[in-house]
Amino acid sequence: MQTTPTHPAKPPAAPTTVKTDDEKAVAVRINGRTYSFDGDDTMPLLWYLRDVLRLTGTKFGCGIGACGACTVLVDGKAQRACLTPMKALAKREVTTIEGLANGELHPLQQAWVEIDVPQCGYCQAGQIIAAADLLKRTPNPNDDDIGKISNLCRCGTYPRIRKAIKRAAEITRERAAHEGGKS
Amino acid sequence: MKKDKTIANPSRRRFLVVGAAASGALVVGWRTATAQQALPYLGARIEPAALGVFVRIEKNGDIIIGARGCEIGQGVKTSLPMLIAEELDVDWNRVRVEQLPYGYIDTDKGPGHKYGDQGAGGSTSIPTAWKDLRQAGATARWLLLVAASAKLNLPAGQLHAESGNVIAPDGTKLSYGELIDAASKLDPPTEPRTLKKPEEFKVIGKPTPTVDSRAIVTGQTQYGIDAYLAETSIAVVARSPWIDGEIASLDDTEARKVPGVKDIVRIAGPKPGDVFDAALADGVAVLATSTWAALKGREKLKIEWKPGPFAEESTDALRRQADDLLKPANADKAVGIRRDGDVDKARKAARKTIEARYTVPFLAHATMEPPAALIHVEKDKVLLVASLQDPDGASEVINAVTGVPRAKIEIRMTRAGGGFGRRLKNDYIAEAALIAKQTDKPVKLLWTRDDDIRHDFYRPFCVFQMAASLDRKNEIAAWSARCAATPRNHRDKGMKERPLWNGTLAPDDFPAGLVPNFDLSLLSLESGQPRGWWRAPVSNATAFAVQSFIDEIAVALKQDPLALRLKLLGEPRELPYKGHGGPVFDTGRMAAVLNAAAERISWKRKPDKDRGLGIAGHFTFGGYAAHALEVSAIDGNVVVHRAVCAIDVGHVVNPLGLEAQAIGGTIDGLSTALNLGITLKDGKVQQSNFGDYPLLRMGQAPVDVEVIVIDSGKEPSGAGEMALPSALPALTNAIYAATQVRIRELPIGDQLRKIL
Numbered sequence: 001m002q003t004t005p006t007h008p009a010k011p012p013a014a015p016t017t018v019k020t021d022d023e024k025a026v027a028v029r030i031n032g033r034t035y036s037f038d039g040d041d042t043m044p045l046l047w048y049l050r051d052v053l054r055l056t057g058t059k060f061g062c063g064i065g066a067c068g069a070c071t072v073l074v075d076g077k078a079q080r081a082c083l084t085p086m087k088a089l090a091k092r093e094v095t096t097i098e099g100l101a102n103g104e105l106h107p108l109q110q111a112w113v114e115i116d117v118p119q120c121g122y123c124q125a126g127q128i129i130a131a132a133d134l135l136k137r138t139p140n141p142n143d144d145d146i147g148k149i150s151n152l153c154r155c156g157t158y159p160r161i162r163k164a165i166k167r168a169a170e171i172t173r174e175r176a177a178h179e180g181g182k183s
Numbered sequence: 184m185k186k187d188k189t190i191a192n193p194s195r196r197r198f199l200v201v202g203a204a205a206s207g208a209l210v211v212g213w214r215t216a217t218a219q220q221a222l223p224y225l226g227a228r229i230e231p232a233a234l235g236v237f238v239r240i241e242k243n244g245d246i247i248i249g250a251r252g253c254e255i256g257q258g259v260k261t262s263l264p265m266l267i268a269e270e271l272d273v274d275w276n277r278v279r280v281e282q283l284p285y286g287y288i289d290t291d292k293g294p295g296h297k298y299g300d301q302g303a304g305g306s307t308s309i310p311t312a313w314k315d316l317r318q319a320g321a322t323a324r325w326l327l328l329v330a331a332s333a334k335l336n337l338p339a340g341q342l343h344a345e346s347g348n349v350i351a352p353d354g355t356k357l358s359y360g361e362l363i364d365a366a367s368k369l370d371p372p373t374e375p376r377t378l379k380k381p382e383e384f385k386v387i388g389k390p391t392p393t394v395d396s397r398a399i400v401t402g403q404t405q406y407g408i409d410a411y412l413a414e415t416s417i418a419v420v421a422r423s424p425w426i427d428g429e430i431a432s433l434d435d436t437e438a439r440k441v442p443g444v445k446d447i448v449r450i451a452g453p454k455p456g457d458v459f460d461a462a463l464a465d466g467v468a469v470l471a472t473s474t475w476a477a478l479k480g481r482e483k484l485k486i487e488w489k490p491g492p493f494a495e496e497s498t499d500a501l502r503r504q505a506d507d508l509l510k511p512a513n514a515d516k517a518v519g520i521r522r523d524g525d526v527d528k529a530r531k532a533a534r535k536t537i538e539a540r541y542t543v544p545f546l547a548h549a550t551m552e553p554p555a556a557l558i559h560v561e562k563d564k565v566l567l568v569a570s571l572q573d574p575d576g577a578s579e580v581i582n583a584v585t586g587v588p589r590a591k592i593e594i595r596m597t598r599a600g601g602g603f604g605r606r607l608k609n610d611y612i613a614e615a616a617l618i619a620k621q622t623d624k625p626v627k628l629l630w631t632r633d634d635d636i637r638h639d640f641y642r643p644f645c646v647f648q649m650a651a652s653l654d655r656k657n658e659i660a661a662w663s664a665r666c667a668a669t670p671r672n673h674r675d676k677g678m679k680e681r682p683l684w685n686g687t688l689a690p691d692d693f694p695a696g697l698v699p700n701f702d703l704s705l706l707s708l709e710s711g712q713p714r715g716w717w718r719a720p721v722s723n724a725t726a727f728a729v730q731s732f733i734d735e736i737a738v739a740l741k742q743d744p745l746a747l748r749l750k751l752l753g754e755p756r757e758l759p760y761k762g763h764g765g766p767v768f769d770t771g772r773m774a775a776v777l778n779a780a781a782e783r784i785s786w787k788r789k790p791d792k793d794r795g796l797g798i799a800g801h802f803t804f805g806g807y808a809a810h811a812l813e814v815s816a817i818d819g820n821v822v823v824h825r826a827v828c829a830i831d832v833g834h835v836v837n838p839l840g841l842e843a844q845a846i847g848g849t850i851d852g853l854s855t856a857l858n859l860g861i862t863l864k865d866g867k868v869q870q871s872n873f874g875d876y877p878l879l880r881m882g883q884a885p886v887d888v889e890v891i892v893i894d895s896g897k898e899p900s901g902a903g904e905m906a907l908p909s910a911l912p913a914l915t916n917a918i919y920a921a922t923q924v925r926i927r928e929l930p931i932g933d934q935l936r937k938i939l
Contacts, residue, residue: 040442043475051417051473056409057402059600060474061551062632066873069551097402109400116392116839119847120256121399122551122600128400147882152873154551154601155256156850158881159888160843 028089030055031099041087046070048086049096057097057125061152068151071126072096078133097125100132107175108132111168119155127151131165140169234323234367236286236297237267237316244347244360246273249283251298251316252308253572254395255602256847257903258840259308261394265836266312269386270320270378272344273359280394285574285594294589296575301596303572304607304716305763306804306901309836313899321376323366330366331357381834381896390839395598407570407597408555412625415557416445416470418618419477419629421484422638423464425866426711427455427491430465434485441483443476444469450617455492458676459713461580461613463638468618474629493711494866498544498644501708501863505646505667508706509540517665517704518683521690524700526652529661533652536661537739541649541728542928544860545669546642546717549876552600553635554611559625564591565616566625570599572606580609584616603851604716608640636876637868640715641861643669643687644708647728651736652700659736659751661700664728669710671720683707686714689721689762693729693773693802696758697751712863718851719904721762722803726908727856727915727929730799734916735925744916745781745798749774764804764900772807772831772895773800779829779891780811790920793817794824797917799909805900806832807893810849810913816922819936823853823885823914828906830890833897845906846888852910854879860930 025038030053037048049055049072061069063082070081073095100106105113108128118124130149138145146162153161234240239247248267252259264280286297300311324344331349332339334357342349348356359366381387398404423429435447452464467484471477508516530536556569558581565587571577574594582589599606615628630638645668652661671686672678678685684705695701717723733751737744755771777800790796793815800809813825828845835841858877862869870876915926924938 040475043473047473047475050409051411051475054411055402056405059406059552060408060629061553062873064632064872064874067551067632097400101401105397105400109397112400113392113396116396116843118256118393118396118399119258119843120254120551120599120601121393121395121404122406124399125402143886147886149881152551152878152880154549154603154851154878156847156854156879156884157843158850158884159846159886161881162886 026086026090028086028092028094030094031096037086039086042085044082045072045084045086045089045094046081049081055096055098059122059125061123066152067123068130069123069126071129071151073129073133076133076136078130097129100128106132107168107171108135108164110171111164115160115164115167117157117160117164119157123151123153124157127153127161131161131168134165135169135172139172141165234326234363235319235371237319238271238323240359240363242360242363244277244358246271246278246347246359248278248280249298250280251283251286251301253301253303253574253596253599253602253606254282255303255570255572255599255606257303257308257602257844258393258837259303260598261391262309262836262840263312263316264394265386265391266316267320267323269384270317271324273347275386275389275391277347282596282598285578285596287575287578287589287592287594289590301574303602304604306806306904309899309901310805313834317378318375321378322371325372325376326366326369327359327362329369330362334362334365387834387836388838391837392839405597406552406600407557407568408552408600408629410557410568410597411627412557412559415625415627416472416622417474417477417629418468418470418615418626419474419481419631420450420466420468420614420634421481421486422466422634423452423488423491424637425488425490426464426493426713427453428465428494429489429491430467431487431489433467435467437485438469438480438483441471441476441480443472444480445472446470446622447480447484448618448621450614456674458674459608459610459640460676461584461610462617463610463713466614470618470622470626477629478631490866496711496866497864498862501644501669501710502542502646504708505706508667508708509646509648509665513706517706520684520688520703520705521695522702523695524661526661526663526700526702529700530650530652532654533660534655535739536650536652537736538648538650539732539735540927541647541731543645543724543727544862544929545644545712546855546859547636547639547861547870547876548601548603548605548717549636549878550599550601550603550605553632554605554630555628556612556615557625557627558612558615558619560585560587560616560619561623563587564593566593567612568595568597569612570606571596571612572599572602572604573609576607577609577612580613581616584613585620603718604720605639607716632873633871636861636870636872640713642717642720642723643671643714644710644712645687645724647725649728649732651732653736653740657740659694659698662694662698663702665704665706667706667708669708669712669714670705671714671716673714686716686720688725691758691760691762691765691768692725693768694751697753697770711866718848719803719907722801722904722908723855723911726799726801727911730801730909730912731915731925731927734797734912734919738919745777745786748777748798748800764802764806768802769807772897773802775893775895776800776807776809776829776831779893780809780827783827783829783889783891784811784813784825786811793921795917795920795922797913797915797920799913799916801909803905803908806830806902806905808845808905808909810909812913812917814914814917814921816918816924816935816939819933819939821857821914821918821931821935825889826853826885826887827889827891828910829893830902830906831893831895832902832905833895833899835892835894836899838892841892841902842890844902845890845892848904848906849888849910850879850884852907853884853914856911856914856929856931857883858930858932860932
């Protein structure tokens with residue numbers, strides 16, 4: 001069996017922290033780094049993330065904002081990346097699933113692992129991002145609050161998503177108590 | 184379903200020999216860190232040595248187990264390595280699982296498979312692996328024991344393995360890491376090893392989280408759609424909207440002007456009437472530097488299509504065809520599938536005959552990850568990275584399209600964003616290969632959701648005409664089911680030798696063998712629509728008809744629907760079952776899941792006002808499941824207040840995974856029953872995306888699905904499909920109990936809102 005790679009598989013170097021004077025270029029912050037985008041500014045963020053930056057955790061599912069697989073945080077709010085053109089992102093702060101953990105797993109990520117939410121896993125990044133938005137607004141969500149998350153899961157993991165969101169709220173409180181205890 | 188394997192799996196004997204030979208083959212070459220990161224797959228680092236093709240042990244005692252299956256969300260990347268770990272006697276927390284590539288090998292007897300069966304279909308992964316992968320683990324353990332025996336100068340029979348160590352009678356411990364060098368040089372055993380008894384299991388039966396879960400929640404998992412190589416063109420295809428349609432004219436001038444568009448090429452679908460073995464339809468592919476450019480380029484294509492012979496087809500016309508075929512005058516057109524006794528005679532002698540007609544629509548798979556494939560076709564070799572269910576078929580299809588020998592086609596399966604049977608068709612792989620052979624650069628083919636919904640292989644459209652004749656004692660004296668359907672067996676090379684009804688109906692399904700006079704037959708509808716395997720094939724349609732009709736009979740007899748089912752099942756016994764999932768159907772196991780579901784939902788109680796309880800059970804591919812639901816449908820808005828699923832799939836390998844499949848199958852069933860259907864007009868699919876193919880959202884799904892696992896200790900059946908079929912009729916039966924409205928056609932859609 002051939003195990004030597006037959007193809008270089010290295011993604012192109014990401015244009016990190018580029019400062020530009022180009023007026024047409026869109027300066028957008030993604031996961032804490034600034035990128036300068038000077039291509040077709042009607043291109044949705046989804047394809048910039050995936051095709052250019054190779055941040056493939058944000059998924060394509062429908063292209064019409066219906067499924068939520070591409071959900072990212074823009075200035076802290078959940079937004080569908082497939083409907084967000086690059087030109088709308090000047091000076092905005094984008095957080096993708098790759099940028100959610102801050103040293104340790106985000107409480108939602110930890111809860112997702114504990115409850116073993118994913119089946120195929122494809123929609124889960126979007127689900128977690130949508131839940132992050134929810135928890136920020138509603139730290140102790142009830143079933144009705146959680147039921148407002150409109151992201152689709154074809155595998156039907158919804159009951160475990162509900163459990164994991166409630167568990168994440170708990171973890172957040174535990175961590176806060178732990179932090180409080182330390183100081 | 185049982186998928187055709189044109190290539191025989193190596194026998195166990197050969198499997199072991201091949202395994203030993205291949206452990207050497209695995210040691211070839213090193214992968215750079217970058218390449219590994221971009222295209223992760225096992226087979227890379229080999230020091231220290233491997234024990235057979237599935238097990239590698241590092242000096243520090245870390246165990247690496249190769250996962251051979253296609254992970255589509257059914258959990259095989261976790262459960263199959265668990266079977267190996269069990270027999271290997273290692274602690275699961277020391278195990279690291281890595282995905283194996285497709286293991287094609289040329290042998291002197293033709294094509295062979297280094298890793299055994301790697302496909303995902305018909306819930307067969309676990310039952311197959313229950314035999315061969317446990318044996319692979321036991322073989323590896325045996326090699327370690329023999330190596331320890333030589334080192335300690337003690338007979339192997341005096342040693343035992345435990346938690347990654349070999350232990351001698353005096354307590355001397357040798358870790359697997361210390362033994363691996365010697366063990367890897369030994370010849371494998373000539374006889375199969377004795378496997379553990381269930382009471383000795385330490386890994387099997389323990390709730391085990393998904394091996395990839397941490398990578399999934401941090402966005403690191405790579406699906407087929409996430410794979411890129413340097414200089415990859417992204418391709419999207421404009422396909423003929425009509426089956427057997429052709430390109431009449433193409434003007435790509437404007438499309439070529441779109442910045443980023445690199446090339447535009449044609450691909451050919453099957454010729455009219457040909458089997459759908461390769462691409463599904465004629466099309467025009469736009470290759471570009473980004474997905475966005477490719478999509479914009481596709482919009483600018485000016486294509487005129489020659490619509491082909493099915494341009495008039497519509498769901499309404501299919502319905503009329505079915506109505507006509509189901510008339511008594513056309514009885515001679517029915518293909519008999521099973522006939523016991525004399526239904527006509529029993530009907531004439533009956534006190535009463537009840538009839539009802541049930542209709543189920545075409546269904547699309549709508550995997551969250553749409554079809555996609557990264558492929559690089561070179562003169563003498565091919566690399567494919569994709570989400571697959573049938574890598575063997577993918578290899579065949581690439582070979583057919585490119586002429587590259589199968590041994591030179593490297594296939595890496597990624598985790599797949601859902602399967603549900605969609606990826607058992609390799610049309611998207613054929614398309615990718617057809618495009619890629621027209622360029623020397625890698626190509627990533629991407630299907631949009633519209634492409635996916637409109638160009639699928641659909642679950643067949645079926646109309647069931649059911650009749651039950653009741654004798655003077657109110658027993659069911661005769662049962663007849665005539666099904667007018669677009670048969671699944673249609674333009675499919677793999678099914679050519681099989682009877683027409685195969686894949687649409689199952690001769691021994693309930694209540695066959697339980698009523699004295701029984702008749703099951705198929706009437707074939709003319710349709711061009713491609714048909715495929717859709718989660719729990721056959722059962723996903725028949726369970727709705729059969730389990731709804733049983734309920735209607737119970738209502739007519741003023742009997743309890745559960746009691747009627749249990750009475751029909753009778754004493755616990757095994758009935759012969761010839762189809763996939765056989766050789767037997769155990770009436771006792773069916774009754775047990777029905778009883779368990781009923782007990783959990785407190786079946787005998789009178790539910791609150793406006794609510795109703797519904798029950799249904801079904802046997803799918805060797806597994807038994809029953810659903811009991813509590814629902815309301817005020818003003819036609821269906822709310823599932825409680826959902827119970829009782830399931831018996833024999834030995835449980837991973838309870839956490841089984842529960843997930845039962846929850847997911849139930850919700851998939853409810854989603855399908857409530858809202859999903861594909862319709863045709865003017866030969867075209869009318870739906871295109873999640874707006875008109877609306878999967879259930881969280882707020883519409885039951886808050887919880889209560890899963891009851893019955894561990895019957897029987898041979899395991901697999902678990903990915905069993906929990907779907909009975910969810911649909913349990914829902915409509917519960918709706919009847921709540922509203923007195925009987926749903927006889929799926930999806931439910933706005934039928935109730937119009938009535939209530």
